[in-house]
Amino acid sequence: xxxxxxxxxxxxxxxxxxxxxxxxxxTRNIGTHVDRANKRAWFNLLGSTGVGLxxxxxxxxxxxxxxxxxxxxxxxxLAYPPPASSSPASSAYSSFQLDVLILSEAHQRPAARCHxxxxxxxxxxxxxxxxxxxxxxxxxxxxxxxxxxxxxTWGVKVKEIEARVRRLxxxxxxRPDAVEDMGSSG
Numbered sequence: 233x234x235x236x237x238x239x240x241x242x243x244x245x246x247x248x249x250x251x252x253x254x255x256x257x258x259t260r261n262i263g264t265h266v267d268r269a270n271k272r273a274w275f276n277l278l279g280s281t282g283v284g285l286x287x288x289x290x291x292x293x294x295x296x297x298x299x300x301x302x303x304x305x306x307x308x309x310l311a312y313p314p315p316a317s318s319s320p321a322s323s324a325y326s327s328f329q330l331d332v333l334i335l336s337e338a339h340q341r342p343a344a345r346c347h348x349x350x351x352x353x354x355x356x357x358x359x360x361x362x363x364x365x366x367x368x369x370x371x372x373x374x375x376x377x378x379x380x381x382x383x384x385t386w387g388v389k390v391k392e393i394e395a396r397v398r399r400l401x402x403x404x405x406x407r408p409d410a411v412e413d414m415g416s417s418g
Contacts, residue, residue, distance in 0.1 A: 241297035242343075248290060251332045251346045254306035258330075259285070262371060270367040280355050283365060288327065288349040295342045303337040309379055311347065314372040326361050327351040328372065 256278055263274025277285050311329035332346035352361040364372075404410065
């Protein structure tokens with residue numbers, strides 16, 4: 233899970249590695265499971281012979297000092313919507329941002345949240361590309377739509393749970409005859 237620091241906590245550099253490794257897996261998974269027609273192109277983005285992806289910057293907000301042994305899950309999502317294909321901004325879309333959640337399985341809570349700025353770089357020309365490849369833009373638009381649909385679906389479910397909890401509270405705690413049990417025996 234990474235090297236431990238002086239007090240047994242996971243070293244800060246490990247979080248960058250977790251995010252990087254997960255982003256590589258995220259990219260591979262898009263090519264393997266989502267956009268099979270462009271699988272080779274997605275995989276090529278991970279190399280340094282053509283157009284590849286470079287981490288321009290990463291910001292990490294640490295939520296608590298995670299310690300080993302622990303298992304983690306790392307989740308990526310697009311931070312912003314990609315421009316529509318008809319938008320003039322789509323021709324100047326050479327980078328993208330990802331939000332990352334690093335979850336401690338042992339504590340069942342976020343250990344860190346990250347924000348990555350990723351640039352597409354043409355290794356043959358030795359410079360940043362002017363525009364992300366069309367196959368990426370198409371998939372990013374689809375992924376954004378799926379993210380938003382999922383957000384709406386889960387938002388409704390959360391509201392339903394909150395309403396059920398409120399009904400439970402009203403039926404049990406908010407009655408005039410309700411008495412709080414302070415845990416005394418007898």
